[in-house]
Amino acid sequence: MKQIYLDNASTTKVDTKVVEAMIPYFSEKYGNASSQHLIGQEAKRGLEESRHTIAKSIKAKDDEIIFTSGGTESNNLVLKGLFFANEKKHIITTKIEHDSILNTCKWLEKQGAKITYLDVDKGGFVNPEDVENAIGSETLVVSIIHGNNELGTIQNIEKIGEICRAKEVYFHIDACQSYTKVPINVGKQDLDFVTLNSHKIHGPKGVGALYIKKGIKINPILHGGGHEFSLRGGTENISGIVGFAKAVKIIKNSNLKKINELRDKLINEILKIPNTKLNGPKDNRLCNNINISFGNIEGEAIGGYLDAYGICSSTGSACSSHTMETSHVLKAIGLSDLEANTSIRLSLSKFNNEEEIDYVLKVLPKIVKKLRRMSPIK
Ligand SMILES: Cc1ncc(COP(=O)(O)O)c(C=O)c1O
The missing domain is CATH 3.90.1150.10 (Aspartate Aminotransferase, domain 1)
Incomplete structure (x- = not known):
């Protein structure tokens, strides 16, 4: 049937054009991007060209993009990474987040974080005024799902970004569902962190990215050999990353x-x-x-x-x-x-x-x- x-x-479904773009990175350009020889450098070129594609798609700079294993890891990295790099311990999020945010928050509560879970209205919208009222002197970051995975609700991130900027707290959006469907412009929308992934846009599974605004310090959660600006240890999944970038290019x-x-x-x-x-x-x-x-x-x-x-x-x-x-x-x-x-x-x-x-x-x-x-x- x-x-x-x-x-x-x-x-x-992974687009066949994405699969075609990935294949050479298994069979010919299979090197480790950290290796100095030709095959390693071909892999490195694939990695950096892909980083440029993803950065350009949200109007970020190339060195503001960290590749990860997906949305779950990016969400963990931003919240845990910020929490362990800062004195402030208050995180504001909503009751309609993906489990990768909610369960990270629950775990951080056990480490001493104070979490505010904002209500939403009947349509699933967060009231920007509620965000403003919840921000206090201890608030570290506001983390909001951009396009909701169950309801499709698209939040007013421009307004929330403006509030976060005025109150000098970090602003993170989980854009796994909205990426390439709703425009994201990290400068205009006052975004400090953006979670992205590949498998919702006809790219391969197990690949994602985190945009981190230049100058913001976070701690890594995967310690390793200095990959991804020392923020995410582990040999890069080049074929997956190239596939992710191809998926973005063909939108x-x-x-x-x-x-x-x-x-x-x-x-x-x-x-x-x-x-x-x-x-x-x-x-x-x-x-x-x-x-x-x-x-x-x-x-x-x-x-x-x-x-x-x-x-x-x-x-x-x-x-x-x-x-x-x-x-x-x-x-x-x-x-x-x-x-x-x-x-x-x-x-x-x-x-x-x-x-x-x-x-x-x-x-x-x-x-x-x-x-x-x-x-x-x-
Ligand atoms: C809004 C949202 N955030 C995070 C994730 C997790 O992404 P991944 O499956 O790449 O870990 C998903 C995917 O289900 C999602 O819809």
Whole structure:
């Protein structure tokens, strides 16, 4: 059966152009970028050209980009790295962060950090005034998810950046979901740290980056041989890094427009099914995100039926779905456990087309009808 992949917020298919760009770094330019010989220097060139591509994409300087193993490591590095390099111990974040931020914060609390977890409104937006009010003399950093992985909510980082600058606290955004979908300009948006990864944008898994504004000191968490400006020890994953940069280079704005149109069609048509509700905002939402609650039926059950029809969806974020806990993000926007568990997330990519969307729209209402007939809750 043909698979219709609508779980692109979890991960994406690697573009064949990305694979092609990576292959020479396994078979010909396989050197260690620290080696002085020709093959090592070819690897070094691949590394530095990739660093330039990533830096340029967010209007940063090349030496402000550190390559990591992904979003999780970048998020750990910024919070732990700052905490252990500074006297100030207060971190401000939100209740709708990815687990790699929330669990890092929980761990840092055990090391003596004081964490403020800000509330969000019904759409998942942080109120910049709340950020301002939470900042005190002990505040070290404000860490906010730019585009939410479950709801698609895009935060007003310009405003929050302005506040952080005025109050002289560091500002970090986790941009794993928004990168290349929403413009990031580290200067204009007053950003000190930005977390990026590759596998959400048709690049390989296990590669990411952290932008660190020049002059800010953090401690490494991986100590090693001086790689990545002595901030991240370990031989660089050159093929992965080259693939990441290639994924960035081939992004086309026309694809974003197409994804946006398909998303709107899906949302508008699904909402015609009785007793359905869009979770997250209508505007300022990632172009590929849909999150909908279906009254009285389990999201897990809908996902199971969709899978049987060859449609890949998800409930909550993939990272938390194996714990079977109710999504902390849906709870933060005010959904009850019951309501949150009736939701599914569909997330699109450039590889989806209208025919696939029409198929989903044919199948989904039938599944909902069938499950509602079977549901004990009316
Ligand atoms: C917002 C956000 N932050 C961080 C991560 C973690 O990234 P990675 O899978 O590269 O470790 C993800 C991926 O699920 C994410 O969506």
